Amino acid sequence: NAGVTQTPKFQVLKTGQSMTLQCAQDMNHEYMSWYRQDPGMGLRLIHYSVGAGITDQGEVPNGYNVSRSTTEDFPLRLLSAAPSQTSVYFCASSSGGGRGYTFGSGTRLTVV
Amino acid sequence: GESVGLHLPTLSVQEGDNSIINCAYSNSASDYFIWYKQESGKGPQFIIDIRSNMDKRQGQRVTVLLNKTVKHLSLQIAATQPGDSAVYFCAEIRSNDYKLSFGAGTTVTVRA
Numbered sequence A: 001n002a003g004v005t006q007t008p009k010f011q012v013l014k015t016g017q018s019m020t021l022q023c024a025q026d027m028n029h030e031y032m033s034w035y036r037q038d039p040g041m042g043l044r045l046i047h048y049s050v051g052a053g054i055t056d057q058g059e060v061p062n063g064y065n066v067s068r069s070t071t072e073d074f075p076l077r078l079l080s081a082a083p084s085q086t087s088v089y090f091c092a093s094s095s096g097g098g099r100g101y102t103f104g105s106g107t108r109l110t111v112v
Numbered sequence B: 001g002e003s004v005g006l007h008l009p010t011l012s013v014q015e016g017d018n019s020i021i022n023c024a025y026s027n028s029a030s031d032y033f034i035w036y037k038q039e040s041g042k043g044p045q046f047i048i049d050i051r052s053n054m055d056k057r058q059g060q061r062v063t064v065l066l067n068k069t070v071k072h073l074s075l076q077i078a079a080t081q082p083g084d085s086a087v088y089f090c091a092e093i094r095s096n097d098y099k100l101s102f103g104a105g106t107t108v109t110v111r112a
Helices: none
Strands: A004-007 A010-013 A019-025 A031-037 A043-051 A054-057 A064-066 A076-078 A087-094 A107-111 B010-014 B019-024 B030-038 B045-051 B056-058 B062-067 B072-077 B086-094 B100-111
Touching: A004 A087, A010 A019, A019 A031, A019 A087, A043 A064, A043 B100, B010 B019, B019 B100, B030 B062, B030 B072, B030 B100, B045 B056, B045 B062, B045 B072, B072 B086
Parallel strands: A010 A107, B010 B100
Antiparallel strands: A004 A019, A019 A076, A031 A043, A031 A087, A043 A054, A064 A076, A087 A107, B019 B072, B030 B045, B030 B086, B056 B062, B062 B072, B086 B100
16 A cells, blocks of 8 residues: 655756656545645645545646546646745645545656 | 643743643634644654543543634643654644644743
């Protein structure tokens, strides 16, 4: 049981490039979310999903797209990377109820 | 033990003392409140949760208190150990769509 798996762990992009951060969970969780964490700050919600085929925006969705074609996968796409998107990105999943969400180990993204 | 009445970003605790970390929340419609621990370079890890219809819940060395009147949440750690050094976040889950929102973190440093 791997939990929540994020790839890659590290990535450097040039301004204007696009890329997809991968997130997969093997716990059959309905709910999945993407967060970004900037130095000295908390986690801010980018996008979330309450089930396959259903997504919605969080606090900071601009510049990011998501889709949820399967229960297991919830990729985050950066359309045109900007230095302001330099951050650590966390994916999380939950079955609902107590215990909240299980988090992946994060992707550290640098945009130069 | 060491405690703070209001939320402070840092807390220094003597090993063996009790710690109290405070958090204010904003959403009265939240169904669950959760404390997460984040160690350097890792994703947030679930510590304990409390449902909105409860005012106290105990775990192993940890106790969470919920005061809905003043929208205040606290985490008490008994006999603080060096392994408790981390950033602690409170979070709340909205009941209608299970969206997880984080509060400000508190960095706990345990002095030997």
